[in-house]
């Protein structure tokens with residue numbers, strides 16, 4: 001499995017190995033989302049047709065999930081954009097109480113004192129792709145078909161659903177005429193309550209093209225000068241500040257985005 005090994009290697013080098021990252025790739029049409037996704041997936045440069053209608057693609061390898069949304073730049077597609085992340089993805093952990101009857105499934109394996117044990121919690125995590133929060137159990141006396149009594153449990157679990165871990169927002173740094181348009185869409189994302197705590201990695205792509213914008217120029221036009229939180233290791237845990245940084249890159253030259261992902265990975269739990 002050369003490809004898989006290689007991919008794990010890449011994810012490790014980007015700091016994402018062993019992280020359950022759900023990352024949205026957003027940005028105007030033609031910014032390079034699909035190119036980046038496929039570069040991360042198989043290091044191949046593929047020419048893609050522009051996305052005419054909003055589409056999503058989820059890559060899942062091991063514990064890592066990339067969820068990519070190519071949302072097209074035309075007006076109709078953009079109206080759907082907000083609906084996409086607002087309805088389907090909530091960044092803040094949302095809680096729901098789930099009642100699971102594990103009597104038949106786990107009672108044989110658990111002693112009274114250890115249910116739910118690590119194995120059953122891991123099972124729930126895998127089954128529901130969530131973190132397990134608080135839980136409490138209720139002991140039950142149950143009967144087998146043959147009438148004999150055995151102990152079972154109702155287990156009430158609060159699942160923590162981390163729906164989006166980060167947003168990678170791509171901007172075509174060469175296409176200066178569309179900076180205002182890109183800013184408008186980015187502003188809408190940044191001011192949306194449902195994405196309030198989500199780290200944003202802004203990638204200024206296509207710097208291999210002469211006269212592409214510099215980082216300063218792009219940050220200025222996107223209105224981010226006062227909002228970037230610092231490259232390198234910056235601890236923002238107690239600050240209530242959303243991690244946000246701009247990294248310039250060229251996906252075709254395979255440069256720049258690696259540093260961005262490494263920066264972002266420190267904010268993915």
Ligand SMILES: Nc1nc2c(ncn2[C@@H]2O[C@H](COP(=O)(O)OP(=O)(O)OP(=O)(O)O)[C@@H](O)[C@H]2O)c(=O)[nH]1
Nearest residue numbers: 029030031032033034035048050051206250251252
């Ligand atoms: N010069 C240059 N071109 C790039 C780079 N990255 C992507 N492109 C080109 O930009 C164009 C758009 O790339 P896509 O990946 O299809 O863009 P997208 O964001 O998925 O666009 P939509 O699907 O329309 O939303 C393609 O022709 C890519 O080859 C880069 O780093 N440098």
Ligand SMILES: [Mg+2]
Nearest residue numbers: 033034051070
């Ligand atoms: Mg695309």
